Amino acid sequence: MIMQETISAQGDTAPDTADADDLIATLAANARAAQRVLAGKSDADKAAALRKAAQALRDHAKAILSANAQDVTKGEDRGLTSAMLDRLRLDEARLAGIADAVDQVAALPDPVGETIASSERPNGLQLSRVRVPIGVIGIIYESRPNVTADAAALCVRAGNAVILRGGSEAVNSNRAILAALAEGLAAGGIPAHAVQLVPTQDRAAVGALLRAADGVDMIVPRGGKSLVARVQAEARVPVLAHLDGICHTYVHCAADQAMAEAVAVNAKMRRTGICGAMETLLIDAAYPHASDLVGKLIDAGCAVRGDGRACALDTRITPANAGDWDTEYLEAVLSVAVVDGLDAALAHITAHSSGHTDAIVTSDAETAEQFLNAVDSAIVMANASSQFADGGEFGLGAEIGIATGRLHARGPVALEGLTTYKWQVRGTGQTRP
Amino acid sequence: MIMQETISAQGDTAPDTADADDLIATLAANARAAQRVLAGKSDADKAAALRKAAQALRDHAKAILSANAQDVTKGEDRGLTSAMLDRLRLDEARLAGIADAVDQVAALPDPVGETIASSERPNGLQLSRVRVPIGVIGIIYESRPNVTADAAALCVRAGNAVILRGGSEAVNSNRAILAALAEGLAAGGIPAHAVQLVPTQDRAAVGALLRAADGVDMIVPRGGKSLVARVQAEARVPVLAHLDGICHTYVHCAADQAMAEAVAVNAKMRRTGICGAMETLLIDAAYPHASDLVGKLIDAGCAVRGDGRACALDTRITPANAGDWDTEYLEAVLSVAVVDGLDAALAHITAHSSGHTDAIVTSDAETAEQFLNAVDSAIVMANASSQFADGGEFGLGAEIGIATGRLHARGPVALEGLTTYKWQVRGTGQTRP
Numbered sequence: 001m002i003m004q005e006t007i008s009a010q011g012d013t014a015p016d017t018a019d020a021d022d023l024i025a026t027l028a029a030n031a032r033a034a035q036r037v038l039a040g041k042s043d044a045d046k047a048a049a050l051r052k053a054a055q056a057l058r059d060h061a062k063a064i065l066s067a068n069a070q071d072v073t074k075g076e077d078r079g080l081t082s083a084m085l086d087r088l089r090l091d092e093a094r095l096a097g098i099a100d101a102v103d104q105v106a107a108l109p110d111p112v113g114e115t116i117a118s119s120e121r122p123n124g125l126q127l128s129r130v131r132v133p134i135g136v137i138g139i140i141y142e143s144r145p146n147v148t149a150d151a152a153a154l155c156v157r158a159g160n161a162v163i164l165r166g167g168s169e170a171v172n173s174n175r176a177i178l179a180a181l182a183e184g185l186a187a188g189g190i191p192a193h194a195v196q197l198v199p200t201q202d203r204a205a206v207g208a209l210l211r212a213a214d215g216v217d218m219i220v221p222r223g224g225k226s227l228v229a230r231v232q233a234e235a236r237v238p239v240l241a242h243l244d245g246i247c248h249t250y251v252h253c254a255a256d257q258a259m260a261e262a263v264a265v266n267a268k269m270r271r272t273g274i275c276g277a278m279e280t281l282l283i284d285a286a287y288p289h290a291s292d293l294v295g296k297l298i299d300a301g302c303a304v305r306g307d308g309r310a311c312a313l314d315t316r317i318t319p320a321n322a323g324d325w326d327t328e329y330l331e332a333v334l335s336v337a338v339v340d341g342l343d344a345a346l347a348h349i350t351a352h353s354s355g356h357t358d359a360i361v362t363s364d365a366e367t368a369e370q371f372l373n374a375v376d377s378a379i380v381m382a383n384a385s386s387q388f389a390d391g392g393e394f395g396l397g398a399e400i401g402i403a404t405g406r407l408h409a410r411g412p413v414a415l416e417g418l419t420t421y422k423w424q425v426r427g428t429g430q431t432r433p
Numbered sequence: 434m435i436m437q438e439t440i441s442a443q444g445d446t447a448p449d450t451a452d453a454d455d456l457i458a459t460l461a462a463n464a465r466a467a468q469r470v471l472a473g474k475s476d477a478d479k480a481a482a483l484r485k486a487a488q489a490l491r492d493h494a495k496a497i498l499s500a501n502a503q504d505v506t507k508g509e510d511r512g513l514t515s516a517m518l519d520r521l522r523l524d525e526a527r528l529a530g531i532a533d534a535v536d537q538v539a540a541l542p543d544p545v546g547e548t549i550a551s552s553e554r555p556n557g558l559q560l561s562r563v564r565v566p567i568g569v570i571g572i573i574y575e576s577r578p579n580v581t582a583d584a585a586a587l588c589v590r591a592g593n594a595v596i597l598r599g600g601s602e603a604v605n606s607n608r609a610i611l612a613a614l615a616e617g618l619a620a621g622g623i624p625a626h627a628v629q630l631v632p633t634q635d636r637a638a639v640g641a642l643l644r645a646a647d648g649v650d651m652i653v654p655r656g657g658k659s660l661v662a663r664v665q666a667e668a669r670v671p672v673l674a675h676l677d678g679i680c681h682t683y684v685h686c687a688a689d690q691a692m693a694e695a696v697a698v699n700a701k702m703r704r705t706g707i708c709g710a711m712e713t714l715l716i717d718a719a720y721p722h723a724s725d726l727v728g729k730l731i732d733a734g735c736a737v738r739g740d741g742r743a744c745a746l747d748t749r750i751t752p753a754n755a756g757d758w759d760t761e762y763l764e765a766v767l768s769v770a771v772v773d774g775l776d777a778a779l780a781h782i783t784a785h786s787s788g789h790t791d792a793i794v795t796s797d798a799e800t801a802e803q804f805l806n807a808v809d810s811a812i813v814m815a816n817a818s819s820q821f822a823d824g825g826e827f828g829l830g831a832e833i834g835i836a837t838g839r840l841h842a843r844g845p846v847a848l849e850g851l852t853t854y855k856w857q858v859r860g861t862g863q864t865r866p
Contacts, residue, residue, distance in 0.1 A: 036783075039809070119828055125817055127827060132809065134839050213665070217839045232646070238671065238840045259862035266864035350469075361862075372857045376472070376565065384558055384860030393865065394856070395554055406567050406650045407671045408841040411856045423827070423844045424805045427817030429692035429794075431699035432826065 020200075020208035024163075027196050028215025031136040031161035034193035039133055039159050041190065043110035049188025050106035050153055056184030057099040057149065057177065065090055067176035068145065075169050087144050088169055098149045098177070101398065105153040108397040111415045112159045126426040131419045133159030135217040138209045138237065139400070140165045142223040145173035151220075152181050152195040154400050158418035163216065165198040165209060167223075210235040220413075222401050240413060242401045244328040245275030245356040247386045250345040250371070251293060252362035253286035259383060260289070260361045261296045266385040267359065269300045273330045275402060276357050276389030280325060281336045282345045283310070294336060302332045309338035325352045342367055346374050353377055355404050357389040378404055378411040453637035454644070457596075460629050461648025464569040464594035467626035472566055472592050474623065476543035482621025483539035483586055489617030490532040490582065490610065498523055500609035501578065508602050520577050521602055531582045531610070534831065538586040541830040544848045545592045559859040564852045566592030568650040571642045571670065572833070573598045575656040578606035584653075585614050585628040587833050591851035596649065598631040598642060600656075643668040653846075655834050673846060675834045677761040678708030678789035680819045683778040683804070684726060685795035686719035692816060693722070693794045694729045699818040700792065702733045706763045708835060709790050709822030713758060714769045715778045718742070727769060735765045742771035758785045775800055779807050786810055788837050790822040811837055811844040 038046070057064065068090040075085050090098075111131050118128035137160045141147045148164055155162035166174040174197055182192035198205050210219060213236040220240045221231040231239055249267050251260045267278035281297070283290045291313045298304055298316050305320035306313070317336065324335040325348075339345045349358050359381035360371040368382035379389050389412070391399025396414035403409050409417035471479070490497065501523040508518050523531075544564050551561035570593045574580045581597055588595035599607040607630055615625035631638050643652060646669040653673045654664040664672055682700050684693045700711035714730070716723045724746045731737055731749050738753035739746070750769065757768040758781075772778045782791050792814035793804040801815035812822050822845070824832025829847035836842050842850035 040807075121826070121828055125821065125826075135809075232669065236665065238838065240840075256862070262864050263862060270865055368859070372859070374473075376568075377855065379856040379858060381858040382860060383862050384858055385864045387865040388558065388858065388860075388863065393554070393558075394560060395552055405671065406853045407673075410853055420839045420843055422810065423812040425812060425814040425817055425821065426801070426805070427815060427821075429689070429696060429816050430821065431695050431818045432703055432820040 016202060016204040017207065020202060020204035021211070023198070023200065023205060024208040024212050025215060027163050027198065028136060028212055030193040031163055031196060032215065034191035035133065035135055035159070035161035037191050038156065038161060038194050041159070043112075045189060046110065046157060046159070047106045049185045049190045050102055050156060052188040053153065053181045053184030054099045054102035054106065056180040056187070057095065057102065060176065060180040060183075061092065061095050064095060064173065064176040064180065065092070067172035070172045071170050080169065084143060084169070088173070090145060090173065094146070098146045101146070102149055102153045102181075105150075105157050105398055108157060108415055110157065111419050116421055123430050124428060125430055128424045129421045130424055131416075132422050134418055134420050136161050136163065136215060137418065138163045138165070138212070138216045138219045140206060140209065140219065140221045140223065140227060140231070142167040142227065143169045145170045145177060147222065148174045148177045148197070149181060150398060151400055152178070154398055154415060155418060156185065156190065156194055158415045160418055161194045161196075163196050163198060163209065165206060168201040171201060206230070207234055210237060213237050220401055238408075239405075240401065240403050240408060240417070241405050242275070243356075243404045244354040245277065245389075245402075245404075246279050246326065246328050246352060246354040247276060247356055247389070248280045248282055248349050248353055248358045249278045249386060250282040250339070250349070250358075250360045251284060251287050252342065252345075252360055252364065252367055253284040253288075254364040254367065255284075255287060255361040256363050257289045257292065260287075261293055263359070263361050263383065263385050264293060265296055265300050267387055268297060268302055268334050269332065270385070270387050272332050274387065275328075276386050277330065278359075278386050279327065279329055279335065280348075280352065281334055282339045282348055283336065284345070285309070285338050285340050290338070297334060302334050305333065305335045307337045310336040313338075328354070342370060346371070349375055349377075356402065357381065357386045359384060359386050378402070449635060449637040450640065453633075453635060453641035456631070456633065456638060457641040457645050458648060460596050460631065461569060461645055463626040464596055464629060465648065467624035468566065468568055468592070468594035470624050471589065471594060471627050474592070476545075478622060479543065479590060479592070480539045482618045482623040483535055483589060485621040486586070486614045486617030487532045487535035487539065489613040489620070490528065490535065493609065493613040493616075494525065494528055497528060497606065497609040497613065498525070500605035503605045504603050511602075513602065517576060517602070521606070523578060523606065527579070531579045534579070535582055535586045535614075538583075538590050538831055541590060541848055543590065544852050549854055556863050557861060558863055561857045562854045563857055564849075564854050567851055567853050569594050569596065569648060570851065571596045571598070571645070571649045571652045573639060573642065573652065573654045573656065573660060573664070575600040575660065576602045578603045578610060580655065581607045581610045581630070582614060583831060584833055585611070587831055587848060588851060589618065589623065589627055591848045593851055594627045594629075596629050596631060596642065598639060601634040604634060639663070640667055643670060646670050653834055671841075672838075673834065673836050673841060673850070674838050675708070676789075676837045677787040678710065678822075678835075678837075679712050679759065679761050679785060679787040680709060680789055680822070681713045681715055681782050681786055681791045682711045682819060683715040683772070683782070683791075683793045684717060684720050685775070685793055685797065685800055686717040687797040687800065688717075688720060688794040689796050690722045690725065693720075694726055696792070696794050696816065696818050697726060698729055698733050700820055701730060701735055701767050702765065703818070703820050705765050707820065708761075709819050710763065711792075711819050712761055712768065713781075713785065714767055715772050715781055716743070716769065717778070718771050718773050723771070730767060735767050738766065738768045740770045743769040746771075761787070775803060779804070782808055782810075789835065790814065790819045792817060792819050811835070
């Protein structure tokens with residue numbers, strides 16, 4: 001079993017793979033045993049244990065910040081960008097925020113045990129569907145250490161055990177956070193193995209986790225394109241995937257000018273690096289203030305790439321190439337197309353949307369409803385910024401990710417998405433004829 | 434592109450694979466286009482088109498029965514067992530039943546458009562989650578030709594296009610049924626490509642369907658262990674899997690004797706070949722009528738394999754080996770273990786259940802509730818035969834299968850399991866601070 005960090009540059013050799021499978025099988029068996037205990041805990045027990053975990057993060061602040069400082073130093077040596085270092089770095093305020101977030105998850109209503117539906121059959125059988133935990137969840141994520149605490153807290157709140165595999169940049173931070181969480185949970189009567197961190201950064205361990213269909217019930221990948229591509233190629237475990245956010249905003253001919261400009265600038269520029277950021281603006285050919293709209297975006301610091309008609313709106317627009325319509329920029333770059341009415345907008349979105357979030361701005365209620373019904377994305381919006389695509393903004397309290405697949409859960413995934421259901425049947429001795 | 438039936442005995446060669454990928458890509462593109470039209474159809478339109486499809490099955494009865502006779506003749510030549518031939522064979526009454534089942538699906542309530550949940554945020558955003566079709570569904574199944582009509586009708590009722598890949602034994606029957614269905618749907622304004630049959634029996638086409646993650650949204654495999662194993666090994670498309678049904682019945686010490694005997698005999702012997710049939714009987718060591726219970730099963734024609742204590746109950750019981758506890762017999766064979774109380778029964782079920790259906794018989798309400806809460810299978814029952822594990826018996830009208838996975842849908846899967854949801858957000862120009 002690999003218990004030491006061994007970074008393999010490329011290509012998992014056969015012995016690595018077998019060792020990694022053994023390692024993950026051990027973690028999964030530990031997780032399964034812990035989950036069975038966790039499944040018997042009450043709402044109050046789980047909430048109390050999570051509050052103890054939050055307090056343990058505060059109690060161990062010094063150790064966590066010291067571990068994080070090691071990661072930051074190592075990251076500086078490895079030449080991480082300042083943006084990456086900023087995402088990695090913790091300070092007392094950020095750590096307090098992480099602990100508070102765990103308390104907030106503790107305060108969320110427990111979804112487990114909820115009766116989703118019930119019915120009685122003519123033969124007297126009483127049926128009900130009751131929400132239960134999924135079981136053992138694997139989460140593969142990249143550099144932000146706060147994910148360690150957020151994801152663990154959400155999984156445990158919904159009665160699941162979690163196996164976390166964080167990025168190598170944050171390995172010391174993640175270990176220190178995980179140790180504090182496990183200590184707090186154990187003090188609250190929840191087995192420490194309910195939250196485990198894969199103890200190696202070997203890439204073979206990721207492959208083993210993706211293959212562990214017998215021991216792991218769901219994988220949530222949170223990371224960039226290379227991680228997502230690997231998960232898609234290798235996973236044998238069901239995946240709750242978060243792919244690209246190629247989000248569109250369509251400014252209809254009947255859009256209010258001030259609203260269109262405010263929504264478009266916010267959707268693109270509030271934070272350009274999040275998956276809900278607008279990447280393509282579709283302007284109706286009959287919208288009378290198109291030049292003003294692109295001007296506002298350019299004035300806000302956005303580089304605009306346009307189709308032929310869009311380029312005619314402002315001399316600062318450069319021509320888009322075919323790839324632009326399928327690009328998630330995640331920076332202050334926007335592609336703009338002029339479209340002839342709702343149907344053309346829908347056709348563009350059908351062809352190029354990644355199915356994350358697409359929005360319309362219009363004062364015409366009927367057109368808004370047509371758009372909301374016709375666009376088949378996880379989130380469709382009328383007259384709002386696509387940057388609202390977020391579990392917190394949706395009132396879910398927190399999110400484990402935004403799912404762009406079609407099964408199980410779509411859009412922001414929070415506690416409910418970390419549960420499944422079972423059928424309970426209560427009879428009085430019925431036999432089937 | 435392979436448009437002719439070419440049965441490859443073993444091993445997909447590279448050219449076959451490329452051809453099969455092209456074939457499936459074409460079918461998937463056709464399906465996607467048809468599904469977009471279907472998604473715009475009303476409840477009434479879909480119901481009317483399905484009634485036309487049912488009528489087309491009746492109108493083309495002669496052609497369908499003639500095609501089926503070809504399959505039966507071929508099956509006899511190939512030496513299919515009489516049970517397999519019986520499952521394959523259609524007559525006027527069976528075909529009428531298939532058409533009536535399509536009418537029954539037409540009469541089911543349309544799940545699409547249902548608002549699952551809604552809320553208003555403090556900033557005035559109105560959120561709702563609305564049920565929508567999944568999209569394009571692939572179904573891989575074995576010999577019964579009724580599945581062609583049942584599965585197509587269910588998919589279309591919920592607004593999905595379907596790509597069907599039936600067994601080679603029923604290829605002519607399936608083609609004739611599919612042609613009638615497509616004609617009826619088209620007469621009702623639904624594109625014929627909403628229901629398609631993979632036009633080749635080449636095994637490479639199954640592989641291509643399992644890999645078609647860009648074009649197919651979900652795969653439902655309905656078949657034996659070899660199909661399930663292939664799907665688990667190869668699928669890149671999300672799978673709604675139906676694995677083994679190793680179903681347990683636990684007769685508690687406080688079980689009513691007559692009820693225990695009636696439920697156990699029904700659970701095992703009503704039909705031994707269905708996935709909800711009991712495969713293991715757990716008898717509480719304190720249940721006073723254990724010999725009578727196993728005697729009733731043996732008298733009903735069941736071969737019983739027991740653990741040490743079970744063998745002492747009746748001289749006709751043979752010793753079970755370790756593999757028996759993990760075997761889905763699907764015939765008149767039963768494994769029986771004597772267990773010491775609820776906890777021992779739960780431990781046995783945890784170790785050996787396939788997560789399909791497990792039941793308890795007891796007159797003690799508290800024990801029944803403990804069992805219903807503790808057993809983590811798709812269906813848990815108290816005082817009822819596990820043979821009730823069926824979409825029709827659950828009031829779902831019909832079922833596409835019984836899911837034993839943990840995500841998306843569990844237990845009998847019907848129209849609701851063939852849908853997903855999207856978030857609709859209605860604003861008045863909100864931007865995110």
